[in-house]
Amino acid sequence: MKLFIAFFSASTLIVLAKPDGAQLFTTNCSACHQLDQMVVGPSLAEIRQIYNGKPDAFVKWSVNPMKKRPNVIEMPSMVHVGEEGLLAIYEHVMKVAEGVKAKAQVEGDPFATSPTQAKRPLVQRMFMPDAGPAAIAVALDDSVSLCWDAGECRLRYAWNGGFIDGYPYWSGNGSSLAKILGNIRYVEKESPFAETVDPRFLGYKIEDELPVFAYQVGSRKVTETFSAIADARGFTRSFKISPAPSGPIEMDMPSDQGVSYSSDKGTWTGSKLKLKAADAAAFTIKILFK
Amino acid sequence: MKLSILSSIVCLSVSASAWTEYFSFEKIQNPEGIDPQVGAMDTLKDGRIAVAFHRGEVMIYDPADKSWSLFASGLQEPLGMLSEEDGSILVMQRAELTRLKDLDGDGVADEYQTVFDGFGMSGNYHEFSYGPARDAEGNLYIALGVASNGAPMREEIRGEFSEIGKVNREQMSTRAGWGKNKGPAGRMYSRVPWRGWVLKISPDGSQMEPFASGLRSPNGIGFDAKGRLLVTDNQGDWRPTSPLYEIKKGGFYGHPASLVWTEGWDGRDPMDMAVKELDDLQDAPVGYFPQGELANSPTWPVITPKGALPDGLVGQTLIGEMNQPSLVRVLDDEVNGKFQTALLAMFDGSPLGIGNNRIVFGNDGAFYVGKTALSWAGESGIMRVKWNGKPFFAVEAIKAVPNGFAIRFTQKVDNNTLKSIEVESNTYEYRSNYGSPKKDLQKLEISQIELLADDKTVILNLKDFKEGYLHAIDMAGVLSTDGNKLLGKKAWYQLNEAP
Numbered sequence: 001m002k003l004f005i006a007f008f009s010a011s012t013l014i015v016l017a018k019p020d021g022a023q024l025f026t027t028n029c030s031a032c033h034q035l036d037q038m039v040v041g042p043s044l045a046e047i048r049q050i051y052n053g054k055p056d057a058f059v060k061w062s063v064n065p066m067k068k069r070p071n072v073i074e075m076p077s078m079v080h081v082g083e084e085g086l087l088a089i090y091e092h093v094m095k096v097a098e099g100v101k102a103k104a105q106v107e108g109d110p111f112a113t114s115p116t117q118a119k120r121p122l123v124q125r126m127f128m129p130d131a132g133p134a135a136i137a138v139a140l141d142d143s144v145s146l147c148w149d150a151g152e153c154r155l156r157y158a159w160n161g162g163f164i165d166g167y168p169y170w171s172g173n174g175s176s177l178a179k180i181l182g183n184i185r186y187v188e189k190e191s192p193f194a195e196t197v198d199p200r201f202l203g204y205k206i207e208d209e210l211p212v213f214a215y216q217v218g219s220r221k222v223t224e225t226f227s228a229i230a231d232a233r234g235f236t237r238s239f240k241i242s243p244a245p246s247g248p249i250e251m252d253m254p255s256d257q258g259v260s261y262s263s264d265k266g267t268w269t270g271s272k273l274k275l276k277a278a279d280a281a282a283f284t285i286k287i288l289f290k
Numbered sequence: 291m292k293l294s295i296l297s298s299i300v301c302l303s304v305s306a307s308a309w310t311e312y313f314s315f316e317k318i319q320n321p322e323g324i325d326p327q328v329g330a331m332d333t334l335k336d337g338r339i340a341v342a343f344h345r346g347e348v349m350i351y352d353p354a355d356k357s358w359s360l361f362a363s364g365l366q367e368p369l370g371m372l373s374e375e376d377g378s379i380l381v382m383q384r385a386e387l388t389r390l391k392d393l394d395g396d397g398v399a400d401e402y403q404t405v406f407d408g409f410g411m412s413g414n415y416h417e418f419s420y421g422p423a424r425d426a427e428g429n430l431y432i433a434l435g436v437a438s439n440g441a442p443m444r445e446e447i448r449g450e451f452s453e454i455g456k457v458n459r460e461q462m463s464t465r466a467g468w469g470k471n472k473g474p475a476g477r478m479y480s481r482v483p484w485r486g487w488v489l490k491i492s493p494d495g496s497q498m499e500p501f502a503s504g505l506r507s508p509n510g511i512g513f514d515a516k517g518r519l520l521v522t523d524n525q526g527d528w529r530p531t532s533p534l535y536e537i538k539k540g541g542f543y544g545h546p547a548s549l550v551w552t553e554g555w556d557g558r559d560p561m562d563m564a565v566k567e568l569d570d571l572q573d574a575p576v577g578y579f580p581q582g583e584l585a586n587s588p589t590w591p592v593i594t595p596k597g598a599l600p601d602g603l604v605g606q607t608l609i610g611e612m613n614q615p616s617l618v619r620v621l622d623d624e625v626n627g628k629f630q631t632a633l634l635a636m637f638d639g640s641p642l643g644i645g646n647n648r649i650v651f652g653n654d655g656a657f658y659v660g661k662t663a664l665s666w667a668g669e670s671g672i673m674r675v676k677w678n679g680k681p682f683f684a685v686e687a688i689k690a691v692p693n694g695f696a697i698r699f700t701q702k703v704d705n706n707t708l709k710s711i712e713v714e715s716n717t718y719e720y721r722s723n724y725g726s727p728k729k730d731l732q733k734l735e736i737s738q739i740e741l742l743a744d745d746k747t748v749i750l751n752l753k754d755f756k757e758g759y760l761h762a763i764d765m766a767g768v769l770s771t772d773g774n775k776l777l778g779k780k781a782w783y784q785l786n787e788a789p
Contacts, residue, residue, distance in 0.1 A: 023582060023583075024582075026582040026586075026613075026614075027581050027582025027583070027586075028582070030582075030586070030613055030667060031586050031612075031613050031666055031667050032666065032667065033667075034667060039663070039665065039666060039667055040665060040666055067469075073440045076724050080723070080727060111323060111324065111325045111345070113323065114322075114323035114324055114325070114345075115322065115323050115324075115360075116323075116324065116345070116346075116347050116360065116363045116364075117345070119363075122364065123363070123364040124345075124346065124363075124366075125346060125364055125365055125366035125383065125384070125385065126366060127366075131446065132411075132413075132446045133384075133385070133411040133412070133444060133447065133448055134384075134385035134386070134407070134411060134448050136364075150407070151385075151448040170325065170344060170345055171665070172415075172665050173415050173416075173664060173665045173666070174367065174415035174665075175414075175415035175440070175441045201386075201404050201407060202403070202404055203389075203401065203403040204401075205393075205400055205402070206399075206400050206401070206402075207400075211402075
């Protein structure tokens with residue numbers, strides 16, 4: 001019986017050359033529309049709810065789609081399929097989605113507590129707000145985090161509170177940025193080094209679970225590592241420069257950040273740290289949030 | 291005629307599970323708590339499988355005890371991987387090619403070394419980074435996707451901004467009003483360096499050569515057994531259907547946005563160039579995946595090793611596919627020194643499922659198919675597929691001959707079933723629109739079918755055998771002399787060059 005129907009419909013198809021809705025659907029729609037689940041576009045079950053009994057509205061929308069859902073991309077026009085083809089797709093969708101219930105969309109990040117996401121400290125490359133596109137988020141501990149920019153080879157900002165919510169990025173097509181969970185407490189608008197012409201990012205090593213960022217500035221290699229100060233009070237930042245600078249250097253830290261600076265070497269004038277050549281090869285700056 | 295339709299339908303309905311007579315399909319256990327969308331995979335020397343997941347974990351699967359261990363984490367959208375002699379692993383992530391090194395030998399990477407990051411990032415989501423493929427000299431090849439006008443750029447970018455285009459930088463990076471700027475921005479755009487290019491990188495990462503341009507969303511780059519560099523791309527603007535390319539130095543592969551980064555470019559906006567000029571400039575695909583029939587979004591090419599498939603199929607290229615529940619076999623051919631291919635489905639109608647993003651082989655010849663969706667249609671996790679060693683009836687090779695094709699099967703063919711073969715041919719329109727319907731679609735008359743003395747090779751003589759056409763060869767009704775049905779029933783041969 002089944003065979004007979006298949007044979008019958010196949011011959012009808014050949015004789016009348018009626019568009020094959022299932023085939024057209026696979027070709028034009030299936031990448032974005034699944035039966036019972038929203039992916040790029042709404043599920044067939046939902047589409048059926050909207051359009052059942054309204055083939056003309058279905059065709060009209062498919063020819064001239066618009067943006068009607070926030071956070072969902074606009075469908076490209078299906079005008080090339082033709083009205084007859086779109087009606088065949090309509091019939092196919094109404095048929096296969098009959099009696100199907102759309103799965104409820106999962107709220108929140110189902111993997112937020114995964115061993116690799118919940119771990120602290122944590123290094124996570126991510127699209128971050130107020131940073132270049134090659135950004136790295138670092139949770140120094142449970143409460144102090146920072147954003148390192150691997151494009152510009154510099155610290156962008158630090159915050160305390162939680163870490164990041166990467167779900168908007170991970171759950172979509174990658175067009176969203178991560179959300180910062182906490183309060184930004186410190187921002188650097190530029191590198192504190194006086195001269196950083198075209199730094200080149202070399203990557204990072206993990207030591208004691210924390211990243212040691214490395215970058216090349218001219219003939220010198222700089223490494224920079226961070227650690228949290230207890231109770232979310234701030235962080236330390238240790239630099240190593242190799243080969244050691246041949247003369248004194250100055251670190252020009254931002255003066256408007258409501259933080260206090262101290263260091264193991266050098267002398268401070270306001271937010272400027274002067275280091276003798278001998279001290280500049282390795283030094284640590286402590287940054288306390290106020 | 292009626293009879294042949296009937297017989298092909300019988301085949302379809304009965305053989306839906308036929309792959310399962312020769313292959314086992316088993317979903318392997320995902321690592322606990324990890325988002326199991328697979329971006330990249332490679333087999334380590336000892337046979338363990340390294341897998342990079344959507345959120346940047348690199349984990350090692352040991353088939354011996356089915357255990358997972360964490361090697362690295364925190365990468366961004368890894369989409370390519372290559373293990374190295376010394377145990378380190380190269381991973382292509384959004385921003386760079388990274389070498390993961392285990393310095394202290396405890397099984398966990400301690401160093402994330404930047405091997406190459408000399409390409410631009412506009413911050414647009416569609417700028418995926420793929421690769422590397424490694425040539426015989428150890429050079430590495432990466433492929434960079436262009437941006438989509440589904441979203442603007444970000445204000446902060448990495449690399450130089452190209453002023454070429456109808457929309458200026460401020461407009462390109464402003465979400466407000468993007469609705470009116472997205473059209474003039476171009477369906478897919480390349481406003482930062484090397485988007486849409488294949489780059490060749492020296493083994494130590496210090497030297498880069500812009501190698502070829504014209505790519506769109508090249509989610510597959512690898513060498514075949516004969517050392518040809520293959521790249522797959524996705525149907526879209528300037529992509530009538532998904533193409534397979536053989537990448538050669540200096541080649542331009544059809545998507546115009548990347549042209550602005552050509553050395554000595556004259557400053558013209560590729561969107562203003564005539565289709566004819568672009569068409570003359572482009573290097574033709576060596577194969578087409580018909581949209582909705584064979585593949586909508588082909589993925590990584592791999593070489594089938596000994597033990598994975600019957601000997602006659604070993605060394606052939608296999609490609610994954612996101613939207614169809616199958617993989618794609620590449621049957622290579624060379625006419626007048628020019629490489630071209632026939633493509634046909636593998637594991638169609640099997641329990642394989644969709645989302646087939648990456649394929650690697652275990653040391654025992656098992657396929658590991660890593661799946662993803664990335665918010666498009668797809669699945670997640672890894673399917674292990676293992677051949678049981680029994681020979682099966684399939685197409686082994688298709689070669690262009692004067693006025694037609696020579697098709698070699700893996701088993702002796704029932705001569706009486708050959709008349710069921712049907713051939714259609716079509717072209718596609720090269721155009722800026724998203725995809726193209728088939729053009730000049732016609733059924734070709736088969737003037738003669740001859741079975742050679744080996745009983746395995748069939749010569750099809752066609753009327754209207756035409757260069758530049760894609761030839762769909764439907765062999766659904768062909769049976770072996772033992773009555774076996776064909777696994778992989780329809781092949782699409784792109785005849786760029788006829789003998």
